[in-house]
Amino acid sequence: MRVLGQKLRSRAKELGLSNAEVARRAGLSERRYGFYVTGDREPDLSTLLRVCKVLATTPNILLGVSDDGKEGSIRAALVERLRMASRALSDNDLQSLVVQAEALVTHRGRVK
Structure with missing residues (x-):
């Protein structure tokens, strides 16, 4: 999966993270994560989701299913x-958000 490796490198660079730091935050060894970056191996779903969480992205973007260069996919x-961040919030915090x-939205509507 060369696309995955390219997307992993690109996203980590955008966030200023090294491969070692991404691996650590995802609970992976540097070697294992390195296999994903080089395209030598593919992560299982749970590992992919952990990496996505660290890189603040989605599996579709990392796998090249959606084009992250288009406006619609950036919004998505x-x-x-x-949505992922909201899962960690309490009901009160979510209500505040x-x-x-x-x-x-109301303020932006008045500014236009």
Whole structure:
């Protein structure tokens, strides 16, 4: 999977992370993660999801299923990141986030 390796390198570079740091944060050995970066091996689904979490992206983008260079897919990736982050929030925190998002939408509507 050369596409996966290229996407892993590219995304880590965007975030200023080394392969070693991505591996550590994903709970992988540097060697194992290196196999994914070089395209010598493919991660299983649970490993891919852990790497996606570290790189704040989606499996579709890393696997080249969606083109992350287009406006729509960037938006989709951001929405997915927000959705993933919301899972870790308490109900009260999530409610606060929704109120903040709605306030931003209302403010932007008035600015135009």
